[in-house]
Amino acid sequence: MMALFIRAITAALIAIFVIGCTSTPQQSLYEEIGGHQTLNTIYGVAITRIYTDPVIGHYFKGVPKKHLRDRLVTQTCELIGGPCEYDGKSMVESHTGLGIKEREFYILVEYVQGAMRDVGLTYQQENRILNKLAPIKYETIYL
Ligand code: HEM
Numbered sequence: 001m002m003a004l005f006i007r008a009i010t011a012a013l014i015a016i017f018v019i020g021c022t023s024t025p026q027q028s029l030y031e032e033i034g035g036h037q038t039l040n041t042i043y044g045v046a047i048t049r050i051y052t053d054p055v056i057g058h059y060f061k062g063v064p065k066k067h068l069r070d071r072l073v074t075q076t077c078e079l080i081g082g083p084c085e086y087d088g089k090s091m092v093e094s095h096t097g098l099g100i101k102e103r104e105f106y107i108l109v110e111y112v113q114g115a116m117r118d119v120g121l122t123y124q125q126e127n128r129i130l131n132k133l134a135p136i137k138y139e140t141i142y143l
Contacts, residue, residue: 030077030081031081031082033121033125038119041119045118046115047068047069074088079129079132097143098140100141105137112133
């Protein structure tokens with residue numbers, strides 16, 4: 001009886017060990033898309049377009065490109081499972097007083113989406129990132 005019990009425990013332990021060794025750890029979306037370098041390229045491309053857009057470009061007058069780019073990279077990195085910690089201003093704080101309209105929000109998002117496509121992300125990766133950005137909408141508009 002005891003021997004049977006020990007055998008069962010041993011089998012269970014071996015199973016756990018084997019499963020633990022063979023299953024690869026879940027890769028984060030951040031790693032999957034190529035980490036910091038990819039995000040930095042995406043936001044570099046998007047920001048060039050955002051700053052020159054006829055409708056929303058004016059909001060960014062006087063906002064240093066590098067500052068915004070670095071903040072966006074860190075924020076998205078954190079949102080998609082990367083090793084970053086966003087320590088910039090809160091979304092409400094940085095957008096209060098701007099009076100951004102909903103349609104203007106979508107203009108910006110489309111630039112980010114276009115940049116993701118241009119650097120070769122899949123639709124699925126693109127949507128997974130956009131899903132993380134979507135709730136932020138309510139912290140940026142009509143403030
Ligand atoms: C998902 C949408 C958005 C995200 C994730 C986002 C994110 C950010 C971040 C991380 C910052 C930097 C905060 C800091 O300096 O610490 C910022 C600042 C800023 N954002 Fe947004 N934003 C979004 C939408 C928008 C939209 C739609 C506009 C305008 C059309 C806009 C205009 C600005 C401006 C002008 C600043 C600079 C504010 C300042 O330095 O005084 N943002 N945003």
